Every structure is written in structure tokens, then in C-alpha cells.
Amino acid sequence: MQLYFSPTSPYVRKVSVLLRETGQMADVEHLAIQTTALNTDADLKTANPLGKIPALTRPDAPTLYDSRVICRFLDARAEAGLYPEERIWDTLTLEATGDGIMDCAVSMAYEVKLRPEELVFDDWLTSQWAKIERALDALNNRWMSHLYGPLDIGHISVGCALGYLDLRHDARNWRAGRDALAAWEKSFRERPSMAETVPVA
Template sequence: MKLYQADASPFVRKVRVLLHETGQYDDVEHVPVQITPVSPDAAVSAANPLGKIPALERPDGPAIYDSRVICRYLDARKGAGLYPEARIWETLTLEATADGIMEAAVLMVYEARVRPEEKRFDGWIDAQWTKAIGAVNTINARWMSHLHGPLDAAHIAVACALGYLDFRHGDRDWRSANGPLAAWYAEFSARPSMQATVPG
């Protein structure tokens, strides 16, 4: 298998953490790429017509993309149980919430880094942060019992989302109003899979 990736991407990190957690990391060739919404990569676009990462080429079918699809595939391939049927809708909803945090946080970066300065819109950046921090607050208020349960894909997604907030938006404080989640993240981020995938 071949994974198109950029180490800074929280969506890629989610896949890489899952690979570590399921013992499949060395089954994949990790192909680094550099892309933005305005500078696609030909190999990535061949694997994913949307031109986004992560994208996974696999031997038993066409390439697959979107981190949630890739994580489901890799979980099924190993039979790892990170999408447990007993709480599948909770796991998928919490994973989607974490992915929404990632998406909003990435859009904030793109607005400042990719858009020409004269076209940047601070209101757009603020609106994305409102979405991200609102989701963080909701996880802290509603989902801590799930996060303290058995490991599943949602745990990985939440941890990668919070790690990306620290990585790209460290000047914004998500912790002070979310003490239980901050404590959970401090413990989870010490896992070997998280330590091995810290963006540089």
C-alpha cells in the first residue's frame, strides 16, 4: 500500500496513528507530498480526484481517500475493532466532530497562508475558530465518558484534532475552559503512536 501524506496534516496524522495502533505502519509506503488548495500534486490527484490527502493506494482495489474511509479500511483489514458495533454511532459522530475541528483549523491556516494578503478576511478566520472551539467545548461537556472508555477511532481523531490546534494555533487557548479534556489529552498524547507522529 502507498499513503500520500504531509506530516503536518491532522487528517494524515489520524491515519498514521491508527497504523501504529494496529501494527500496520510498516505495511505502508509513506509518500510525502506538498500540496495546497491552489497547488495540487499530480500523483495525489491521480489517486484522489479532489486532490486531497490522505489518499491510499491499495493492492485489492482502487485508491481510497478521506481519512475516515481510510481508517475504516485499515481497521477492517486488521480486524482491530476500532469501530465497535456496540457504540458505532457514537464513535462515528465523535470522529466526525473531531474532523470538523481539523477542517476549521486547516481553513484558518489556508486563509492566512494561501490567500493573498489583500483578500484575507479576519471574520472568516474568527468564524472557523468559533466552530472549532465550540466543538472542543462540546466534547468536554458531552463526550468525556466515551473518551475514558476503550480505545476506538474517535479517541485517535480527537487527539489529532487537539494536537493540530496546539501545532498551528497554539496562541489560542482551548484548555482553560476544558480541564477534563485537557487532562485526557495530556495522557493520550503520551502514547507511543502519538509521540511517533508529532508534526515537526
Template sequence: MKLLISPASPFVRKARLLIREAGLTDRVQEVEVSTTPLATDTSVMAANPIGKIPALLRGDGPAIYDSRVITRYLDALAGGKFYPEARIWEVLTLEATADGIMDAAVNLTYEGRFRTPEMQSAAWMDAQWGKASRGVSAINERWMSHLSGPLDISHMAVACALSYLDLRHDARGWRAGNDALAAWHASFSERASMVATKPG
């Protein structure tokens, strides 16, 4: 199998984390592509008509895409450890919260990177940060007990979301008022999978 990636993408990183945590590195080849919202790589477009990464090319079926689909598929191949049925709705909800933070943060990045200054909307950018900030606060206030439990995909998603905020929006200071989550993230960032997938 081949995973189409761009290392800075938090959605890609989530899939890369699961590959390492699930012991699938010998089964999935990571192929780096250069793609943007305005210039989609042809291999990405062939795999995913929406033109987004990650996309997983399989030898025994059509390509699959969307990070949540890919991680669920790969986890199933590895035995289903990281989507535990006993707490599946909590896991999926926390993963969705983290993905929402990523989505807002990526939109904020794109506004600054791909729209000319005169076209950028400060109000829209503030609204995107508001979504990300509320998500971070909700995790800090409601989900720390879950993050203290056995490793699952939601831990990986949260770590990728917070690390992306550090990468692209560090000046906005997500840690303020979120001490428990900041401490958790510092510890989680030391995992071998996090170190191996840190954008250069």
C-alpha cells in the first residue's frame, strides 16, 4: 500500500502515527507529494477526486481517503486496537473534536498563505481561531480523563492537532488556560511515533 502524504499536514500525521503505533510500517509506503488547494498534485487527484491528502492506494481495491477512513481501515488490518468498541462513541467524538481543530487551523493557514492581503478577512480568521480555541478548551475541561487512559486514535488526533497549532499558529498561544492539556501534550510528544513524524 502507498500513502500519499505531505509531512506538515496534521491529517496526514495522524495516519502516520497510527501506522507506527500499529506496527504497519512494513506494509505502507509513504509517498511525499507537493500539493496545494490551488495546485493539486495529479496523483492525489487520481486517488481522491476532492484532491485532499492523505490518500491510501491499495493493491486490492480502489484508493480510500479522508484521514478517519484511512486510520479506521489500517486499524482494522492491525486488529482493531485503536478504535475500541467498549468506548467507541467517546473515541470518535474526541477524534472529531481534534479533527475540527485541525480543519479550522488549516483554514486559517490557507487564508494567510493562498489569499492576497487585500482579500484576507480578519473577521473570518478570528472565527477560525475561535473554533480551534474552543475545541482546545473543551478537551482540557472535559477529556483529560480519557486522554489518561489506554492509547487510542483520539489521543493521536489530539496530539496532531495541538502540534499543528504549534507549527503554524504558535503566536496565538493555545496553552494559556489549558495547563493540563499542555502537560499531556508535552509528554505525548516524546513518543517515538511523534518524534519520527515531526515535520522538518
């Protein structure tokens, strides 16, 4: 199998963390590409018609894309239990919360990076950050018991989302007023799978 990736993508990091946690790194060749929302890599377009990463090619089977699909496939392949049936709806909701933070944060990064400075839509940035703050508050106030429970995909998604906030939006200080979540993140980022996948700008 081959994984199309960029080292700064939080969605790719999700997959990379899961590969490490489930012992499948040796089964996947990593193909680094340069791609943006405005200039999609040609090989990536062939693998994924949407032109998005991550994309996982498989021998004699269609390419998988979207980090949630890829993670679910790899978890099932390894029988790793990162989507536990006994708490599946909480786990999927927590994964969606982490992925939603990524969506907003990536959108903000694109707005600043890809749009001419004089056309940057400040109201869009404000709106996206407000969504992130509501999600962070929910994590801090409602989800800590789950986050301190057995590892599942929700932990990985949230951990990667928070890492991306540090990478692209550190000046906004997401930790302020969220001591419980900040303490969890500090511990979680020390896992080998997280430490080995820290994105570099």
C-alpha cells in the first residue's frame, strides 16, 4: 500500500499515528507530495479525484481517501479496536470533533496563505475560530473522562487537531482557560506515535 501525504497535514498525521499505534508502518510506503488547494499534484489527482490527502492506494482495490475512511480500514485490518463497539457513538463523535477543529483551522490557514492579503476575509477567520473555541470548550468541559480512558480514534483525532493549532494558530493560545484539556494534551503528545509525527512548518 502507498500513502500520499504531506507532513504538515493534520489528517495525514491521524493516519500516521494510527499506523504506528497498530504496528502497520512497514506495510505502507509513504509518498511525499507538494499539493495545495489551488494546485493539485498530478499523481494525487489520479489516485483521488478530489485531489485531497491523505489517499491510500491498495493493490487490486480502489484507493481509499478521507482520513476517517482510511483509519477505519487500517483499524479493521489490524483488528486494533480503536473503534470500540461498546462506546462507538462517543468515539465517532469525539473523532468528528477533532476533525471539525482541523477543518476550521485548515480553512483559516488557507484563507491567509492562499488569498491576497488585501482580500483576506477577517469575518471568515473570526467565525472559524469561534467554532474551534466552542469545540475546545466542549472537550475541556464534557469529554475529559473519555480522553483519559482507553485509547481510541477520538484521542488520535483530538491530539492531531490540537497539534495543528500549535503549528498554524499558536498565537491564538487555545490553552487559555482550558487547563484540563491542556494537561491532557501535554501528556498525550509524549506518546511515541505522536512524538514521531510532530509537524514542522
